[in-house]
Amino acid sequence: MRRQVIEKLEILADAAKYDASCASSGGKRENSKTGIGNSTGAGICHSYTEDGRCVSLLKVLFSNVCIYDCAYCVSRRSNEEVTRVAFTVQEVVDLTMDFYKRNYIEGLFLSSGIFKDADTTTEKLVAVARSLRHDHGFNGYIHLKVIPGASAELLTAAGRLADRLSVNVEIPSEVGLKSVAPEKDYAQVFGPMATVRDGIDEAKEERQKDRRAPRFAAGGQSTQLVVGATPESDRQVLELVDGLYSEQKLRRVYYSGFIALGGDDRVPDPETYRAPLHREHRLYQADWLLRKYGFALDEVAPPGSENLDDEVDPKTAYALRFPELFPVDVNAAPVEWLQRVPGLGIRSSKRIIAARRRGVVRWADLRAMGVVLKRAQHFLVTPDHKPHLIGQDPGAVRQRIVGGRAAGSPQLSLFAPAPLAGAVPGGVATAASGAAVRAAA
Amino acid sequence: MAAALPVDATLAVETDGSFPGLLSAYAAAYRHGALPASVGRLDEPAPGALFGQTLPVASDAALAGRVERGLERVKPGLVGRLHRAFLSERPGMEVTVLRLVDAAQAGGAVAAEDWTFEPARVVAQWSGRVGREAHRMEAFVRFERHTDDESGAERWAAVARPEYHVLPLLTEHFAARYPTMAWRIVDARRRLALVHTPEPDRQPGEPATVIVPADTLDLPEAAPDEAAAQAMWRAYFQAVTIPERRNLRLHLRHVPKRYWPYLTEKQTGDQA
Known part of the structure; x- marks a missing residue:
């Protein structure tokens, strides 16, 4: 039995690892006297992978069975290379609690392949969150992925239980999206995103009137953009991002340099393609300027420009x-x-x-x-x-x-997203957010 | 507000070595009319004590509290910053702390924030380092489950080796996070342990967390499922690495090697 879970864990963590978000920040959740866990608002990276990314949450898929066939995704229907498995609700709950009590993690980031339809999938994610919160008194961080097309009732249930919700835009233009994910369009993504945004706004308003009003994804909403799989320029990417921050009020956009694994003609071939890690790094720097430094889009990426300067930040x-x-x-x-x-x-x-x-x-x-x-x-x-x-x-x-550095030579050391926003008590910024500030400086 | 105190090069104070003791020493120095050039310990007579004047200061909680409240009025958060710098255990830090306390008292919040003023900068920098180490401990501490065969009682135990004396800074975080668990964090460098006792097992009036010498503690066997849980974590850690992006330099910057001996994911798990 144990052995089975460990194998599932390996497969479903491997499938979830391309999601760049790992933040455990933004939502402050206090523990009760008899409960377990809290989230401090600043977030904690409990470890770092050998590629230097923060490990803050147990980040897994519930299932990697998927009815969609998105070329950029390792779990796509047509990929015959992967073993298809699914956790049970109890297994995810037990893993989360076992890891949390040992101080391995800040909480859970649960996503899933769409194994039947949007609602059936979302129900499972909500069931995990509900069991953690209600059966185990768990007050740690929960980030749930919104499955495009899920009903408003389920989104509300998810928002009440989770600290953060996210729906990934993935491809930075609708034309691009359709070319690699035939079953998807922007309406499916932006519909739930707007629902979540309104839910967050409403809960904030209610809580101002009454502090006991229920929370709704207090850590905000985030999304991910895959760069390099489709031909959008940095200017196009940042135009979209600027709108996501101003209109959808997202807390964070993550950038994921596409890593070609081969086996699908709709995306670049690993033989001739190199993951654009340097470009990803520049996008994070530009993002930081938009979000934290008060720069306007046109100042960071002038109208009519293509990509960001790769020689200088x-x-x-x-x-x-x-x-x-x-x-x-x-x-x-x-x-x-x-x-x-x-x-x-x-x-x-x-x-x-x-x-x-x-x-x-x-x-x-x-x-x-x-x-x-x-x-x-x-x-x-x-x-x-x-x-x-x-x-x-x-x-x-x-x-x-x-200096002497050849044009375009990669400077990879800072490409990782800053996992934390905020600071430890006393205003000492964490090492990780400090790195990102330096990256943007 | 009074003017800043002069430093008397021949004056030494002796305290009990605690932070409230140091704040009490500031009150004493204030009354004396000068800051000391050195701070020693009451229980360790300083070699140079023959020459100058030595002012022994008993730790006075009420007095220290008044100094604290005064500082918090000047600049919220300043006491925490001074405390963290103090916990760096750097030689001479006590004097630097006293100088900044005095400057804040005399010159207000701007003095405490002025990085061109040496005590303000040194305290801010060391407070940053100690705070970062404490934050790393909040991240890197790994609890193991131990169970007592007879009573079935659970103990969660962690060992770490922090650069600075950060156990006092960890109390609040872990007590809020794991209030129902009986946990302890051992500082292997200082042979001290932060021990938390959940409410039902506590005597009335007993504090939830205490710092005690580590050698006074005993620990039952590791729980039967502990090795399996650790193996599960290692499997997870391996699975989330993206080989195409491997970047050990960045990895080492985030997780310097000195933390590895105490990180579950860095062990081979052969014993499991």
Whole structure:
């Protein structure tokens, strides 16, 4: 029996691993005196895979039996390479509790192949969440995947039990989606997404009036975009993303550089295709600028442009496109402007503002504050540092920043998504979110 | 607010080594009119004590509480930051903490946030490191289930080797998360254990979590299903890696090797 579960676990975790989301953040759920678990709001990565991605949740499919035939998906109907298995509700519940009590995980991220129809599949996911919450007093994190086409009643039930719901857009254009997933269209994705959004809004409003009103996916909604499987440009991807943040009010968009496993002609062939990990990294940086740094879409990816600059990060690229806006005076610029300087992050900008209140910030102070001088030196003025190159020759600044590195050579070390938003008590950002801030700085 | 105190190079204070003791020492220094150049322990006479003046300070909870409340009024969160920096156990940190307490008292919140002011920066940086280590412990601690053959009682035990003395910072997190479990976390470096007793097994008035010398504890055998649960976790960990994306440099940055001996997923499981 045990052996059987371990084999299922191997298969269904392997099938779920291409979903980039692992966040356990955003929703604060307190434990009761007799319950087990909580979520702290900041999220915790309990381990990291050898590819450097955060392991925060037990991320598995309920079943990898699927009636759909999406070319980018390993569980597609026509793929004869995989063994088809399904957990029982009890098995997923037991695994979650066994792992949670040992402090291996923050909770469960449950998705599934669509083994019969949307509602039958969603019922199983909801049954797992319900058993965890009601039979085991589980107050850890639960992220449920919304199956496109699921009924509003089931979505409501899911939202009441889960901390986060997500429905994956997967392919960044509808034309692209239809070319690789014949049974899917955008209406199936955006319908449930809007239902969840309205549910979240409504619950928020209710809870403002009455703190005991039921929660609804308090950690918000997220989605994933697969890049590289279909030919959309970065500008197209970010246009879509900008709309997802402003209209669908998503908390997070994840990017997943498509990994070709072969066996399907509708997507690139692994023989000639390399996973666009560098591009994925640049998209995360651009995403960070949109979400956290107050950049507008057109500033990050100008209208009519194709892909992001692969030599320099999007913020540096912006500064090089608008050299007339720089250099910026460390001792005078408002915080919003400091944050726009390449090499400065949100935290280092705040530190500068705080130091300014007591005196003049000099060049030597900046390094200790966490400023990346290699980039920032061209864009910042202090009384003892006055760069002139950006005003005379932005091309030379680019040369200096790119250095000897060949154009387009991959810098993979930071491609992983920041799994955590927020900070540990006292405002110390976690190592992981710090890495992402640096990535965007 | 009064002006900042001068540092008296010949003054040393001695405390009981606790954080409230250090805050009590600030109150004493304030009354004395100068900050000490060194902070020693009451139970370990300092070698240089012959030359200067030594001020012995008893830990006074009420007094420390007043200093804490004063600091929290100046800058919410500052006490936590000072406490974390203190737990770094770095030589000289006590004096740095006292200097920042004094600067906050005299100059308000701006002094505490000014990274061009050395004590503010040092405390913020060490508080960050200690906080990060505590956060890593919240992530990397791995409990094993142990069961007593006779009573059937369950014990959940973890061993870790944190760089800094973070056990006091873990209390709240784990007590809120696992209130009904009898768990303990052993700091193998300091031979200390954070021990939690669930409510029904506690004497009235007994605190839920205490820090005790690890050598005083005993532990029943690992539960019969423990090895299977660990094997399950290792299988999961293997399955979620994407070989095409393997990036050991990034992996090591997130999980430095010093944590590996205590991580279930990094063991071979041969004993299972």
